[in-house]
Amino acid sequence: MIDHSLPLVDLHRHLDGNIHPATVWDLAQQHNIKLPGANVDEFTPHAQIQDQTSDLLAFLKKLDYGVSVLANLDAVYRVAYENVKDAKEQGLDYTELRFSPYYMAETFKLNIAEVVNVVADAVSTASKEFNIKTNLIGILSRTYGSEICQQELSAILTHKDKITALDLAGDELNYPAEMFVNHFKQARDAGLQITVHAGEAAGPESVWNAIKLLGATRIGHGVAATQDMKLMDYLRDNKIAIESCPTSNYQTATIQDLTKHPLKTFLNHGVIVCLNTDDPAVSNITIKHEYKVATDVLGLTANELRQIQLNGVEAAFLSEQEKRALMEIKKG
Ligand SMILES: O=c1[nH]cnc2c1ncn2[C@@H]1O[C@H](CO)[C@@H](O)[C@H]1O
Ligand SMILES: [Zn+2]
Numbered sequence: 001m002i003d004h005s006l007p008l009v010d011l012h013r014h015l016d017g018n019i020h021p022a023t024v025w026d027l028a029q030q031h032n033i034k035l036p037g038a039n040v041d042e043f044t045p046h047a048q049i050q051d052q053t054s055d056l057l058a059f060l061k062k063l064d065y066g067v068s069v070l071a072n073l074d075a076v077y078r079v080a081y082e083n084v085k086d087a088k089e090q091g092l093d094y095t096e097l098r099f100s101p102y103y104m105a106e107t108f109k110l111n112i113a114e115v116v117n118v119v120a121d122a123v124s125t126a127s128k129e130f131n132i133k134t135n136l137i138g139i140l141s142r143t144y145g146s147e148i149c150q151q152e153l154s155a156i157l158t159h160k161d162k163i164t165a166l167d168l169a170g171d172e173l174n175y176p177a178e179m180f181v182n183h184f185k186q187a188r189d190a191g192l193q194i195t196v197h198a199g200e201a202a203g204p205e206s207v208w209n210a211i212k213l214l215g216a217t218r219i220g221h222g223v224a225a226t227q228d229m230k231l232m233d234y235l236r237d238n239k240i241a242i243e244s245c246p247t248s249n250y251q252t253a254t255i256q257d258l259t260k261h262p263l264k265t266f267l268n269h270g271v272i273v274c275l276n277t278d279d280p281a282v283s284n285i286t287i288k289h290e291y292k293v294a295t296d297v298l299g300l301t302a303n304e305l306r307q308i309q310l311n312g313v314e315a316a317f318l319s320e321q322e323k324r325a326l327m328e329i330k331k332g
Contacts, residue, residue: 001291001292001294001295001300001302001305002091002288002291002305002309003302003305003306003309004330005330005331006306006309006310006313006327006330007093007094007309007312007313007326007327007329007330008091008092008093008287008309008312009092009093009094009095009274009309009312009313009316009326010087010090010092010095010096010276010277010287010312011095011096011218011243011274011276011312011315011316011317012096012098012195012220012243012245012276012277012278013083013087013095013096013097013098013276013277013278013280014063014097014098014099014139014169014278014279015079015080015083015097015098015099015119015123016063016066016067016079016099016100016103016104017063017066017278017279017280017281017282018083018086018277018279018280018281018282019066019067019079019082019281020082020086020281021040021043021044021047021048021065021281022040023078023079023082024043024047024065024066024068024069025039025040025043027069027070027071027075027078028068028069030071031069031071031072031075033068033069033071035065035068035069046062046065047062047065047066047281047282048062048281048282048283048284049062049251049282049283049284051251052250052251052253053251053252053253054253055201055252055253056171056172056173056200056201056252056253056254057171059248059251059252059253059282060170060171062282063279063282066079066281066282067103067104067106067107068107070104070105070107070108070110071107071108072108072110073110073114073115073118076104076110076115076118076119076122077118077119077121077122078122080097080099080118080119080122080123080126081122081123081125081126083097083123083126084097084122084123084126084127084129084130084132084134085126085130086280086281087130087132087134088130088131088132090280090286090287090288091287091288092132092287093132093133093326093329093330094132094133094134094313094316094318094326095132095133095134095135096134096135096136096137096164096165096316096317097123097134097135097136097137098136098137098138098139098167098169099119099136099137099138099139100138100139100140100141100152100169100170101113101115101116101119101138101139101152101155101156102141102144102148102149102151102152102155103139103141104119112151112152112154112155113154113155113158113159115155116138116155116156116158116159116162116163117158117159117162119136120136120159120162120163123136124162133322133326135164135165135316135317135318136162136163136164137163137164137165137166137167137195137317138152138153138156138163138165138166138167138192139152139166139167139168139169140152140153140166140167140168140169140180140183141169141170142168142169142170142171142172142175142179142180143170143171143174143175144170145175145179146179146180146183149180149183150183153166153183153186153187156187157186157187157190160190160191160192163192164192164193164317165192165193165194165195165317166183166184166187166192166193166194166195167194167195167196167197167220168180168184168196168197168210168214169197169220170197171201172197172198172200172201172202172206173201173202176202176206176209177196177198177206177209177210177213177214178209178213180214181213181214184213184214184215185215188215193217193218193317194214194215194216194217194218195216195217195218195219195220195243196210196214196216196218196219196220197219197220197221198210198216198219198220198221198222198224199219199221199222199223199224199225200220200221200222200223200224200249200252200254201252201254202224203224203227204224204225204227204228204231206224207219207222207224207225207228207231208228208231211234211238211240216240217240217241218240218241218242218243218315219235219240219241219242219243220243220245221242221243221244221245221248221249221254222235222242222243222244222266223249223254223255223261223262225242225266226262226265226266232266232269232271233269235266235269235271235272236269236270236271236272239272240271240272241271241272241273241274241311241314241315242266242271242272242273242274243274243276243315244261244263244266244273244274244275244276245275245276245277245278245290246258246261246263246275246290246293246294246297246298247277247278247283247285247289247290247293248277248278248279248283249261251283258293258297258298259297259298261297261298263275263294263298263300263308264298264299264300264304267300267304267307267308272311272314272315273308273311274308274309274311274312274315275287275290275291275294275308275309275312276290276312277290291305294308313326313327
């Protein structure tokens, strides 16, 4: 149930977790890369989640097919461009696309800073062409460890004028926030905003650390925060937004039962929670599907869903003036 008089936004959308299987297959054909299956139909189930995986790392393995075909910068341009087209086709008015440049560069040893530049160029061109507002979030993939994350950060900072925020994603359990304090200080000093994946695979202390050690003003997932009432109060009182992604949380086995997803718990507590897709092509979902889940499975009312839509605008990494302009689009 989407209110079409309000902006529809998606603030948590991985560009490199949203490469459609048809594009992956096509790029593999172009570059003679072997994929499982004899054709795109046989390949597709390999690249998409079937119901649920055992844990976060099993889920993340599915994303590897997408980056395994980024054989050159043209391929990087194509997937970034197609992401904007896809966002427009899904009915979004504004989206923040996030990507891990090292993850995209790794297979074919592309230059990391060039990957950042090409993604920014493609997204900027496509945003104008498809008339949709976008911003970019650079990701440090924590699973690579501190040193590679520093290379990844340096590449992002080389093009910091094209990047709005920094995020930390990947293996939350084994690569905690403590390892990245210095990286995030550099990013804040460079003027980037901060969002961090936390409380997805690890507990509430991981959310505390994302806020206190890394300076996060938004949290990706944050599911575990509901176990800690002091933290819930802190999120509400300090307007730290939760980027909620229910289907992803079910598929990664962060929650075992989708009907028990805490979206409503955050809302009832007065936390600024918004609704997002995470890795739509890998999850085989759209933003509209997530609104349907919120309605049909989680039982949110039309008013609560309107609040969720407004929360998305409030939490966006946009100036007050840009937020007003976004609201105006829908009034016309
Ligand atoms: O739900 C998630 N939780 C944690 N990390 C994620 C999730 N989805 C994708 N990535 C990670 O983000 C980077 C690509 O943008 C990769 O590091 C991928 O593993
Ligand atoms: Zn994510």
